[in-house]
Amino acid sequence: MTVSGSIYGVVLNDRAEREGMQPQFAQKPYQAPPEAPVVYMKARQCVARGEARLPEGKSVRAGATLALLFARDACRVDAANALACVGGVALALDLSLPQENYYRPAIAQSNRDGFLQLGAFVAPVWPEEIVTRIDGVEAHRWRLDRLVRPAADLIAALSGFMTLRAGDVLLIGLPGDAPMIGAGQDALVEAAGLPALSVRMEAEIAA
């Protein structure tokens, strides 16, 4: 089993972030709160482990999350059967240049080479929280009970209109308060039961 398919993630799956944005949801450009999960994708070219190159002079938002690797197709599954489709779980650090809002897909901000740092997959474990250290100092900690749709509910909701196929990866949500990190800094992502993910941020080499 390996990552052979598409890589999906969701934003606005953090309850704290949603509560903070509540007043904005009724206004332009959104005009209504999100109903379906808000999906983004990353190309295989985004996947790396250990080093990320940031555009000259830019810092990035570093969102620690879980990556689920599908071992069986999930098509119209209910939440009770959703996790049976997952074959592996890894820590992931999703990098993105700051996004103005969530109105348009953020390919230019989020789909750069190396902007999905993916740890080693192991048989599914479901940690309660994920901790990110920057240069050895705790920079972020989030409990996964903040997820509006926990993994099983998220898979069920997505699989109602798109099949998550064996070999696909799903990132289950990004914290709205993810820390910023710049070139020259090191990130370490840790969660109970999962191999830690260590990432060195370097400046992009000018062409």
Add this chain to the structure above:
Amino acid sequence: MKRARIAHRGRDLWVTVSDDGQRLTLPDGTSLPAQGAHWLPPVQPGAAAYALGLNYADHNKELGFAPKLATPLIFMKGGNCFVGHDGDTPRPADGNQMHPECELVAVIGTPARKVRSEDALDHVLGYTIANDYAIREYLENYYRPNARVKNRDATTPIGPWIVDAADVPDPQALAMSTKVNGVRVQAGSTADMILSVADLIAYLSDITTLMPGDLILTGTPHGVHFCAAGDTVTSEIEKIGRLTNHLVTA
């Protein structure tokens, strides 16, 4: 030359297609009639598929958007979306505003990183056709066009084949059209793209490395026509071919 991917006796195979589209040649040299072939999406598994929204000024006007956006509207599509020539696409019972979108697709042939527009077409392997259906009822203003509109299973017919770039010297001078049950509902020209194929490769290659097999669906011109289950939809692009799709009740 044209290359297609078909299911043949338990394998998926890349085959060459005769100039008239009537014969297929398998890798071992066997020749078959194209009629009755089981066409698969001519897509490499795991390829990145980038798609453009609002890349034709006349279509933007039709939908009430500015003729040219300040930032190109680009989203990605998953492998679940694609369905081959002559395949079926589910049309949800409540998808009354489901419309076809004929699009020229550029297939990348060599890695492209920070290339200039002038050099960008050197990185194109060939071209195919996609019909990137949208269902307007499912639009939400979050990462719009959102996945529920654009990432549904089998809602992006693609094919029937990839035509070599050498056979399409100017990708910006191709007539394109959509017919529903034989009636033309969409007509345009790739000349009206806001960002050309070369511009799009240059833009994307400034963000990421485009890899062999990656796809760019370059957007669709004017002509929104809502379809029903049972419709046969044909997307045609000059010098590339004709892509047929059947809408079925879901």
